[in-house]
Amino acid sequence: MQLTFTAPLWRWTARQDDAWWFVTVPPDESDLLAELPLPPRGFGSIRVEVTVGSTTWRTSVFPSDEHKAYVLPMKKQVRTAEHLEPDQPVPVRLVTVDL
Template structure:
């Protein structure tokens, strides 16, 4: 399953550091939930991601507050693509577990 979407960056702050994420649109998240796949911790789904010229493998996680999966944005990706702490990014995502 291949997905492309534009998502808004948001910050989640823990006691020790800040984490940055992009939420998938709720309708795409619903489509992903429908695909049978192996059970993983925290409801994670393995994905291959492309933002700009940077490609990496990670997992998306369900976020009950947003009713959608969220994609973590690693610092290395944000630095490589000049992504700031807010704004929107174009994401190409391939679901590997589907």
């Protein structure tokens, strides 16, 4: 499955000393992900290949009860390479893998 969307970059504030950044997968796209059969690993995560700008990497999206959607972690290397700033809209291409 391939999804394309734009969503703002935000910082996880549960622990102030950690710099975890995410993009929330929009509701319609999250609903599509929720319909996929889940692999036998924990947390309901789904392995994906992500492209933002000219940067492509593999990671997982995770269901978030707080956001009622899946969230995509945005590592520092990507944020730096693509000059991403807090609250800035991030265009994302997400492809599920290992299904």
